[in-house]
Amino acid sequence: MEYLTVRNAQQLILDAVSMPATDQKRVENVSIEHALGRVLAEDVRANRDIPPYDVSAMDGYAVRSADLANIPATLKVIEDIRAGDMPDKIVQASQCARIMTGAPVPDGADAVIRVEETAELTENRVQINCSVKPANDIRARGESMLTGEVALAAGTEITPGVIGILATVKCAQVQVYRQPRVAILSTGDELEDIDDPIDPNKIPNANSYALMAQVQALGIKPALLGIARDDPVELEEYLQRGLKFDVLLVSGGTSVGVHDYVRPTIETLGVQMKFWRVAMKPGHPMAFGVLQRNKDTQGREHRIKQQNASSNAFVFGLPGNPVSSMVCFEQFVAPALRGMMGCTRLNRRTITARLTGNVKHRAGRAEFIRVTLSKDEECYQATPTGAQGSGMLLSMAKADGLMVVPSNSDGLAAGEQVAVQLLDGTAFQNDVGFQE
Numbered sequence: 001m002e003y004l005t006v007r008n009a010q011q012l013i014l015d016a017v018s019m020p021a022t023d024q025k026r027v028e029n030v031s032i033e034h035a036l037g038r039v040l041a042e043d044v045r046a047n048r049d050i051p052p053y054d055v056s057a058m059d060g061y062a063v064r065s066a067d068l069a070n071i072p073a074t075l076k077v078i079e080d081i082r083a084g085d086m087p088d089k090i091v092q093a094s095q096c097a098r099i100m101t102g103a104p105v106p107d108g109a110d111a112v113i114r115v116e117e118t119a120e121l122t123e124n125r126v127q128i129n130c131s132v133k134p135a136n137d138i139r140a141r142g143e144s145m146l147t148g149e150v151a152l153a154a155g156t157e158i159t160p161g162v163i164g165i166l167a168t169v170k171c172a173q174v175q176v177y178r179q180p181r182v183a184i185l186s187t188g189d190e191l192e193d194i195d196d197p198i199d200p201n202k203i204p205n206a207n208s209y210a211l212m213a214q215v216q217a218l219g220i221k222p223a224l225l226g227i228a229r230d231d232p233v234e235l236e237e238y239l240q241r242g243l244k245f246d247v248l249l250v251s252g253g254t255s256v257g258v259h260d261y262v263r264p265t266i267e268t269l270g271v272q273m274k275f276w277r278v279a280m281k282p283g284h285p286m287a288f289g290v291l292q293r294n295k296d297t298q299g300r301e302h303r304i305k306q307q308n309a310s311s312n313a314f315v316f317g318l319p320g321n322p323v324s325s326m327v328c329f330e331q332f333v334a335p336a337l338r339g340m341m342g343c344t345r346l347n348r349r350t351i352t353a354r355l356t357g358n359v360k361h362r363a364g365r366a367e368f369i370r371v372t373l374s375k376d377e378e379c380y381q382a383t384p385t386g387a388q389g390s391g392m393l394l395s396m397a398k399a400d401g402l403m404v405v406p407s408n409s410d411g412l413a414a415g416e417q418v419a420v421q422l423l424d425g426t427a428f429q430n431d432v433g434f435q436e
């Protein structure tokens with residue numbers, strides 16, 4: 001089998017996991033309290049004009065702008081309108097109303113003067129010290145949203161701002177895409193789990209937990225299936241359990257060693273392997289397969305006509321080396337899970353940074369180097385996080401991002417521009433970062 005490029009492998013995965021937009025099984029209703037991070041599966045429309053009437057943007061006086069041709073002007077105050085009140089009176093020539101931010105502008109008035117531009121003479125007489133154009137400091141009815149207008153389109157990722165809009169249009173329940181159910185399995189005779197006593201001959205299981213956290217960072221709660229030994233019978237049992245989920249992540253055992261049983265075993269369970277080699281470092285061997293559940297054992301179409309792609313299971317065979325496993329998750333699993341969640345932005349945000357030192361590279365495969373980022377006035381700088389061995393997980397623990405060395409590069413020199421994929425934890429920085 002050929003080595004795929006990272007991009008081709010990713011595209012193949014995305015094509016396999018993509019589902020028809022009309023698939024009702026993909027959607028569920030959640031309450032607004034649980035909607036953050038999910039993706040809208042329906043258009044959300046405004047159910048009233050926002051604001052529902054012309055409102056004052058300031059504390060001050062609702063006036064007729066024509067009365068202020070000559071200033072200062074003295075106006076009669078005919079009423080007080082607070083937020084929540086409805087005005088009783090119509091503002092006539094040489095009259096005004098005292099008005100608070102968010103209160104409805106009374107008929108007759110066409111502008112608001114902020115209180116700082118006025119001087120109260122008596123309880124019901126005010127001096128206005130500036131003239132204004134019509135509509136000054138008025139938020140017009142419907143300027144944010146008009147009744148019936150799509151406020152949020154299906155496919156919108158639900159952020160705190162989106163939650164605010166949902167509350168505005170009184171959507172206490174919202175239809176979102178269902179999240180894929182994800183299971184994680186580690187394989188290897190040499191592994192001991194986090195609660196096991198320390199055995200000097202064993203290797204701690206880091207991958208189950210690092211992968212768990214990567215899945216959690218996408219907003220999904222995965223199931224941990226534990227550790228399967230390098231034994232075809234035990235492995236088959238574990239894999240069978242894992243294939244009940246939408247997505248199964250298997251770490252280790254996908255290579256070509258004599259005890260690497262994952263690929264052959266998974267194939268006997270009906271999973272069709274799409275690829276198992278990618279031209280990347282760290283990374284290969286990296287395998288991907290699909291279990292088509294609505295085909296019977298002979299591979300014929302099931303009689304149930306409704307082709308429901310969401311019932312397929314997708315298996316990612318990730319390399320056992322902890323850094324490789326995490327890097328492959330970023331390149332292949334994260335975009336697939338986000339796609340299945342209904343997101344349209346599938347890739348990590350990349351930034352351009354300047355390399356602080358030379359980097360060796362042998363052409364032939366793309367390399368993902370773990371870097372920290374710093375910033376001066378001009379740009380970001382990327383510095384590798386020390387030794388980059390695929391078993392050296394600290395290189396990943398310290399990283400702000402993954403710097404991409406293109407496969408055709410013969411090495412990079414200090415000062416060169418590189419693309420860096422930002423990792424979780426980079427949305428915040430030490431300094432404020434802007435001038436006021």
Ligand code: AMP
Pocket residue numbers: 186187188190191203204205206207208251252253254255257319320321322
């Ligand atoms: P494998 O892909 O099974 O050949 O494993 C490659 C390397 O990754 C070996 O050195 C394993 O000990 C190590 N490894 C495999 N699985 C894990 C795991 N869950 N946690 C930490 N290291 C692992």
Ligand code: MG
Pocket residue numbers: 187188189252253320
């Ligand atoms: Mg192994």
